[in-house]
Amino acid sequence: MKIMALLGSSRRNGNTEYLVQEALKGMDYQSVYLLDHKINPIVDQRHETNGFDAVEDDYEKLFKEFLDQDIIIFATPLYWFGMPGQMKIFFDRWSQYMLDDQYNFKEKMRGKKAYVIVTGENPPPKTAALPLIQQFQYIFEYVGMDFVDYMIGKANKPEEIRQGTYALTKAEIWRKEIKDVVVI
Numbered sequence: 001m002k003i004m005a006l007l008g009s010s011r012r013n014g015n016t017e018y019l020v021q022e023a024l025k026g027m028d029y030q031s032v033y034l035l036d037h038k039i040n041p042i043v044d045q046r047h048e049t050n051g052f053d054a055v056e057d058d059y060e061k062l063f064k065e066f067l068d069q070d071i072i073i074f075a076t077p078l079y080w081f082g083m084p085g086q087m088k089i090f091f092d093r094w095s096q097y098m099l100d101d102q103y104n105f106k107e108k109m110r111g112k113k114a115y116v117i118v119t120g121e122n123p124p125p126k127t128a129a130l131p132l133i134q135q136f137q138y139i140f141e142y143v144g145m146d147f148v149d150y151m152i153g154k155a156n157k158p159e160e161i162r163q164g165t166y167a168l169t170k171a172e173i174w175r176k177e178i179k180d181v182v183v184i
Helices: 015-023 059-067 085-092 094-098 105-109 130-143 166-183
Strands: 003-007 030-033 071-077 113-120 146-154
Touching: 003 015, 003 059, 015 071, 015 113, 015 146, 015 166, 030 059, 071 166, 085 094, 094 105, 105 130, 113 130, 113 166, 130 146, 146 166
Parallel strands: 003 030, 003 071, 071 113, 113 146
Antiparallel strands: none
16 A cells, blocks of 8 residues: 655644654655645636646646555644645645546545644644644545544644654554554
């Protein structure tokens, strides 16, 4: 099974990335920093006669790699009570590919296992992040992905997540569960 960690943070080596590393320790996986890719916002052409125009950016290559994965960890800090712009654009661009017959989008999405990691601090992230978790849930339901689990880590400053939090314990549980799935 192939695993991808899709990192939506605007900072490398942050708390969210650390939780990904803890959850996937000892496993082969691909980390994708959305910040490292030029991904243009979508221009909605769903109702145009000719559909969507081609977009010259990094998205299609990244999207093809994404479709090739079995397990995806969506990892993001909580920015203004939602996901950062680069991750939102990643999802928005799905509209373009859902209508493209060559991708068979929903069929390829069906059954992929999705995990979500969110980190934040104030207000208490467990309550502030729940609407974002729900947004992920709706996205996954819509495209037929299996939303396995989520974790919310309380951290803001660099390395703050390493302070022995509940999220680290949950990352260890995920590591065991994912290893079991990958071995099967």
